[in-house]
Every structure is written in C-alpha cells, then in structure tokens.
Amino acid sequence: AGHLVHSVRYADYRPWPPLADGLGATVELGQDLPGNLPTEWRESYVLLGTPGQLNSLPPDVSSLFVNEVMASNTNTLADEYGAFDDWFELYNGSEHPLNIGGLCFTDNENEPCKYQTPLHLPEQTTIPPHGFLLFWADEDPDQGVRHTAFKLSAGGEIVAVYQRAEAGYVETERLSFDQQSPDISWGRYPDGSAQLSFMFPTPGATNALSDTEERPAALLSVYPNPFSKELYIQVEKLDLPYAVILYNMLGQVVYQSGDQWQENTMIRRGTWPAGVYTLEVRDTGGRRVVKRVVIGDER
Numbered sequence: 001a002g003h004l005v006h007s008v009r010y011a012d013y014r015p016w017p018p019l020a021d022g023l024g025a026t027v028e029l030g031q032d033l034p035g036n037l038p039t040e041w042r043e044s045y046v047l048l049g050t051p052g053q054l055n056s057l058p059p060d061v062s063s064l065f066v067n068e069v070m071a072s073n074t075n076t077l078a079d080e081y082g083a084f085d086d087w088f089e090l091y092n093g094s095e096h097p098l099n100i101g102g103l104c105f106t107d108n109e110n111e112p113c114k115y116q117t118p119l120h121l122p123e124q125t126t127i128p129p130h131g132f133l134l135f136w137a138d139e140d141p142d143q144g145v146r147h148t149a150f151k152l153s154a155g156g157e158i159v160a161v162y163q164r165a166e167a168g169y170v171e172t173e174r175l176s177f178d179q180q181s182p183d184i185s186w187g188r189y190p191d192g193s194a195q196l197s198f199m200f201p202t203p204g205a206t207n208a209l210s211d212t213e214e215r216p217a218a219l220l221s222v223y224p225n226p227f228s229k230e231l232y233i234q235v236e237k238l239d240l241p242y243a244v245i246l247y248n249m250l251g252q253v254v255y256q257s258g259d260q261w262q263e264n265t266m267i268r269r270g271t272w273p274a275g276v277y278t279l280e281v282r283d284t285g286g287r288r289v290v291k292r293v294v295i296g297d298e299r
Contacts, residue, residue, distance in 0.1 A: 008035055014113075017043035017164070019102060024048065024119025028055045030166040042164050045102055047119045058163055064098060066159045066175035067091035067132065068187030068199065068207055071152035076183045076201050077276060077292065079147075085138035086152040088159045088175070089203055092127035093192040101125040104162040104169060105135070107150050112162040112169040115141060115148040130191075134204045134249050154180045200290070205247045205278040208288055219289055220281055226294035231279075233265050238283040246293075247278040269295060 012021035015038040019025035026049030033040040045056040068089040070076060078084050092098045099122050104113035117125050124145045127133045136143075137152045137159075152159070160174035175196075177186045185201040188194070189209055200208050221234040233244060241259035244267060248254050254272050257265070274295050281289045 015039055019043040019119060039167055043102060061163060061172050063092060063094035064173055065091045065093060065188060065192045066173055067191055068185050069159055069175055069177055070185045070201055071180045072154040072182045074182045077203050079136050081143060085136045087134055087136050087203060090127060090133045091191050092129060092131050095129050097126050097128055099126045105148055106160050107152060107157050109160060114150045121145055128252060131252060132204050202278060202290055204249050205280055205290060208290060220291055222279060222291050222293055226296040228296045229269050231267050231293060235263055235281055238287060242281055242283040245280045249276060
C-alpha cells in the first residue's frame with residue numbers, strides 16, 4: 001500500500017561502525033533490536049558480512065594474548081620508517097590461524113576502541129598458529145595497519161583487547177605494566193602464560209628471560225649484519241645439534257634449518273624482503289639464543 005515499513009539513517013563515523021566504510025565490514029542489526037539507534041548496530045565479524053544468511057557470530061579469541069610490551073624503546077627496534085616507537089606483541093596460542101581483523105585495542109579502559117584493525121587486509125592481520133604479530137604504538141595509524149592510534153606510557157598503564165558486542169565492547173585480554181626501563185620489555189613467560197617478567201626484548205619471536213642462563217647472547221655471533229646475500233653464524237658452548245630459525249616482523253618463520261653439528265654455519269638469503277628479522281638458535285637442550293639481524297637491499 002506504499003506505507004513505510006522501516007528506514008534508518010546511517011553515517012560512516014562513530015557511534016556507527018567505521019569499518020563499514022571501505023574496511024571490509026557490513027553493518028549488522030543486533031538481534032531483536034528495532035534498529036532506530038546507532039548503538040543497535042555493529043560491524044560484521046567476517047569479511048564482507050553475511051548477505052542472505054544469519055548475521056555473523058564473534059570469532060573465538062580466547063587464545064589471543066598481549067604477549068610482550070616495550071614502552072621505552074630507545075634503541076631496540078625501529079619501525080619501517082626508522083622511528084624507535086613503543087610496541088606490543090600479540091601471540092596466538094591456538095592450533096589454528098587467527099585473524100584479528102575487527103578487534104579493538106586501547107591503553108584506556110574508558111575508551112575501549114582507540115584503534116580498530118580492519119577486516120579487508122587479512123594477510124596483514126592473521127596470526128599463524130603459535131605465531132606472533134607486532135604492533136607499533138605510535139599514535140600514527142596512517143603509517144599502516146600495524147600502527148595504532150595511541151602511544152604507551154613508560155610510567156605504566158595497560159594494553160587491552162576488546163571485541164564489539166551487541167551493545168558495546170567486551171574486554172577479551174589485557175596486559176598491565178608498571179614503570180618501564182629503557183629497552184627492557186615486559187611480558188608473559190612462557191608465551192601466553194599468566195607469569196609476567198622483565199625480559200630480553202624479542203619482538204615477533206618467542207619470549208625469553210633476560211638472565212644469562214636463559215639467553216647467553218655472547219655465545220652467538222652473526223656477520224655481516226646487515227647482510228644482503230649470505231649470513232654467517234658462529235656459536236660456542238651450545239649443546240649440539242642446534243637449529244637456526246629466522247622470523248620476520250609478523251612472527252612468521254621464513255627459514256628453519258635442520259640439525260646443525262658444526263659451530264659455524266651459513267644461510268643464504270631467500271626471497272625475503274629487506275627489513276628487520278629475529279634470528280633464533282635453539283640447541284638440543286632447549287637453550288635459546290636470539291639476535292636481531294637486518295636484511296638490506298640486494299646489490
């Protein structure tokens with residue numbers, strides 16, 4: 001009969017879900033809600049929504065941990081723009097890949113969604129099983145997906161993860177920290193555990209304590225560093241055999257050797273792009289030695 005059944009006026013900024021403005025989400029109406037208020041709508045949990053199907057359900061993020069934090073980065077690791085910004089590391093403790101697209105991150109529980117990861121770039125927001133993903137807390141999200149809209153205070157605060165619910169946000173994870181010392185990280189040891197400690201910084205790689213028994217850094221030498229074609233590795237006083245593992249900044253393994261029985265070995269550069277990597281040597285007794293290495297432009 002031409003009678004209006006329902007209408008809604010929407011916008012592309014909060015309190016409307018901003019991810020629906022080209023960042024991979026649709027706007028979904030909460031169950032049994034009239035749909036007259038922005039707070040009754042939320043973004044879809046899956047890429048491109050669920051047209052013609054039931055609305056999306058929130059993914060299980062119980063295995064996601066804020067694993068390591070550095071709130072006073074003076075000389076440890078520079079981002080892709082050469083800045084020594086604060087950073088935090090996420091760890092996926094599950095046996096399956098985890099896409100964190102759509103999750104919110106904050107350093108203030110009164111503002112649960114200071115930064116929200118998009119849905120349309122899963123190749124940059126998916127953490128492999130038992131893998132890591134590094135975020136720069138530099139208050140400059142225009143620099144990329146892994147650059148948040150907040151910084152961290154070396155005086156102490158929180159890094160928390162929130163998930164959008166029907167009528168707000170639900171906290172799923174947090175890591176609290178107190179006063180931080182320059183270039184010393186704070187986090188969970190072992191990865192994903194409830195035990196917290198100051199640590200030797202290992203952005204994008206498994207956590208390790210800063211004591212000499214856990215990490216005897218003097219027993220590992222790498223050269224040249226930076227390198228463009230070949231990296232030579234020399235170890236001493238480790239239990240043979242040992243394995244060499246190379247991680248990129250997303251925490252993904254780009255190289256893993258077989259058992260090495262000699263104190264000197266060499267790895268050739270594959271198709272790995274230039275950037276900062278984490279080199280881990282793990283001996284047969286479980287001792288880990290870590291170094292940061294830089295791959296330069298190939299000449």
